[in-house]
Amino acid sequence: MSVVRGGKSILNAVSLSLSPHELVGLVGPNGAGKSTLLSGLAGLIRLDSGQVSLKGKPIESYSGSDRAKLLGWMEQLASAHWPVSAEHLVLLGRIPYLSRWQSVSKTDRQLVAEMMRATDCYGLKDQAVSTLSGGELNRVLLARVLASEPSVLLADEPTAALDIGHQLQTMELLREFCTKGRGCIVVLHDLSLAARYCDRLVLLHEAQVVANGAPLDVLSERNVHDVYGVELAVFDGEVPTLVPMRRSL
Template sequence: MNAIEARGVGVRIGAATILDGIDLAVAPGTLLGLLGPNGAGKTTLLEVMAGLRRADRGGVRLGDQALAWLDPMERARRIGYLEQGAVCHWPLSVERTVSLGRLPHRGAWGGTSSADAPAIEAAMVACDVAHLRRRDVTTLSGGERARVLFARCLAGHPEALLADEPVAGLDPAHQIRCLELLAARAAAGVAVVVVMHDLALALRFCDRICLLSAGRVAAIATPAELLSGDVIETVYGIELARHSRGGRPYAMPWSLRERNLP
């Protein structure tokens, strides 16, 4: 059974079709990269899968249940959502901010459980923010704040983790660390969907990639399968420099295709 699945999802905003009949199933234990040019519909699809935006057509299932039928608190327990460029408005400590990821797990009276403190500590250590625990989150750099919000998401131990551009603004070492953490969550049985623009990192870390183009699925395949053809180059209008290391193929954008040059 798939952990999370979009079926025939369509979204319109005004006269514009943002998503057009998207089918996407993500099994437990999979790290799936959601890629595509600007305006392809990646963030919109992630919002629909998180239950934050209603589809005009189709719907999303979480396990064997329709997402729309779930109680909001249950949905928050089962789905972790990391928003792109999220802002911290309140002057909370880092530790308190990360602890907010445990709120959906608290009972009717809001009490803490024995699982909360270890989950919060483990998430802070994993995201390299434990040393910042007493800092006001509004005083942090953009990259530090991004890691704190990622830790908040991890602390909730969701069965599906949806992250929108989690490596944006991070230095190379923390980009790799972030993707290694997402891969580790997938290896532990979580269904992970991550929106990315960095092709090289996506091809390096993701188990499967869903490539969107103009609101439709252009391809869903493993990195090796994608690199065996030219769909990436066609969708982006670029030429790739292709390589392999340890028998694993990877690539990086190298140049625009001639037709895209001014």
């Protein structure tokens, strides 16, 4: 796919695939095109060339409700401007499964409670989402997208604004999501988290894919130097650890 805005190339002939059971991380510096790529995959923006297919069919061929059942979307640093409760916001994830006059069922509410407990936000269920911190809201939004039970989940920086404990919890939930035959593409800035949890990484720079493959192959010292301008130390133990040492001159 290619995206051009105001005469500037935002994505230049980028191709990406996702298989069942796969957790794919999009990494790269600010302005590389990660969020634009994710929005394009979700069918939320106009493409200047290219096409997105979901289960072998063009994404635009699906009805809104069918697309919402198959494709879960968690946007970056979302804000809430309405005083609904956290539980109500998560319940919105069940809307695609309801007929026009149908109300949420006991089973829907049980699933919502389960997802809120999994994301450690059940204690916030009665709070207005407009009063939540950024990290709390991110956990509620993750619960909502998980409650929608999609086949594919697209998450733009789901670990943003989270403390380290909730960052690990979020990545473990996404990893678990993929073990059930589903797939996830996630934008990440923490390279150690990306290397630890993702099956595959796609490194973007200046609107193009510069590397696509196994995490430690993509995050080689050479690639990180060329793309981020940083010297990196990689400790390839049981848990891969990447430590930025200094900016390159």
